[in-house]
Amino acid sequence: MSSAQNVEKKEEKPMKLEDILQSDIWNVDEDPHIIVDYNKCKNCPNKPCVYLCPAGCYVLSDNGIVFSYEGCVECGTCRVICPMEAITWNYPKSGKGIFYRFT
Amino acid sequence: MNNLPDLPTKFDVIVIGAGPSGSAAAYLLAKKGFKVLLIERGRGLGDKNLYGGRVYAPPIREVWPELDKEAPIQRWVTKERISMVQGEKVITFEYKAEKKISFVSYLTQLSQWMSKKAEDAGALFVTEVTIDEIVMKDGKAVGVRSGPDFIEADVVIDAEGVNRLLLERLGIVERLKPDNIALGVKEVLKTGASNIESSFNVGPNEGVAWVIMGDVTKGIPGGGFIYTNKDSISMGLVLHLKHSMNFIENGKFDEHVSKLVEEFRFHPYFRPYWKDAIISEYGAHLTIEGATHFMPSKFAYPGLLIVGDAAGLLLSTGYTFRGVDYAVYSGKLAAEAVEYARNNGGFTYENLETYDKNIRRSFMYNELFKHRGAELLMNNPVMMAKYPSILMRVMEKMFEGEYTQETIYNALMQALKEEKVGPFDLISQAFGMVKSL
Ligand SMILES: Cc1cc2nc3c(=O)[nH]c(=O)nc-3n(C[C@H](O)[C@H](O)[C@H](O)COP(=O)(O)OP(=O)(O)OC[C@H]3O[C@@H](n4cnc5c(N)ncnc54)[C@H](O)[C@@H]3O)c2cc1C
Ligand code: SF4
């Protein structure tokens, strides 16, 4: 249920986003709070979510967009930029999700 | 009851969201003897909150005169810096201020402090509860719903912040559009207090607020920020979302946004400030661009007051960001309106509407309209690119002559020619610009 991470990383050489994200803490919900209708993604010309979701939750694979909710930081960006209205967006269940400390 | 702990089912006031605006309203109302319920979706206090880093104190002192002594202040801002970046070239202005009117703080800790104040004053504070709906009856807000649970109140204060799902669901505001929204991505870099004090040349309680324009955003309207905490540095980027989408469409933005932040972190001019620091947190949050377009048409509705970011009360001039103090101040005005209503015959719309009037009379509203020109300017990618470029060329010609150097006048004329801007354009645009700022 809980996946508290918080492994601090030294700023040295370029890092993968997933390594940077290890500095954060989540209490991951069992159910996704964001649902993406992949059918609509097929017709989305620029796929801005791939570049702009700060947590890298949207990945473009050979089979199209793959979304994973676990690392979501609940910013709401994808909801705002999706041109196809492919996203059903909600907050995680009460008390779940990202847990900021020094921001 | 799977969502709410056992609570009374009727309150005078329910406040949704324990950010700065909600906590200020709940605090003042509880102090006046109202039965207040403050509801926050986060697990702890403040743990869903993220911002840049610097807060103006004076409006907040009106609510909490003890702010300077008690609040979790990291450093008082004594130096303001503005930089323009083009490749490795950088122009920086520094202003050493005399007065200490703003401070750097973690919003997580500051929100915690504020909501604790509300709780100590007697507000009932529940966390880990997400409100799903503001419940309306006959056109009037009568309470809130979380899952199957309904709680009733005479007045609901919406302090949900920029991502205003609840107001959208009510149909009071439109769905968020990229035109009025920017994304902020932030890293917190732990470097140690003595490193900060020596590299920024500041005293133990002093710090720096620094905004960065130009290439750090690849030309996307927005900018970079750096704020000094006690032993860490907050840094990151703010990117206008509509322009980001345009840049993606034109192929000018083709890497992940976190890479932009990393490139900023590795920029040779800035990196020495945090070289080999520990990344202690990474996160993101939306913010408002163009507050006057983001505001709801009214700040008060029957049974409902809208405060803080949800009300579009955030001033972003390009060199300063004032959201937290505005949020607190709007919470204060909301609390005063509720009190006025109680003392004048009840929570009728006519009475609560004093909040709407007082917002429109406030310094905040005035400021937001006064600075609209700056918004237009900052949201114009051509202007944002052109003027730093001219200045950069002037500097180059003035300082990078191997044997001979240009006079300032010639440097400027040549730079204008190279950037294809006529001197008269410059004068008239510069005049327009200065007026708008
Ligand atoms: C990148 C960035 C940089 C910024 N820099 C600065 C700066 O340097 N200085 C400054 O003064 N301001 C800055 N701001 C703006 C500032 O953060 C906001 O203006 C301020 O936090 C607004 O306060 P608020 O109380 O209105 O909303 P918020 O602080 O957003 O609080 C809203 C609260 O409501 C809770 N909530 C939301 N929905 C629900 C629900 N349905 N049920 C229960 N709880 C809910 C949230 O969890 C949150 O705690 C910045 C913002 C960003 C994004
Ligand atoms: S922006 Fe929306 S439609 Fe386009 S790929 Fe992303 S989720 Fe799919």
Ligand code: SF4
């Ligand atoms: S809310 Fe933000 S972090 Fe979460 S998936 Fe959308 S863009 Fe990514």
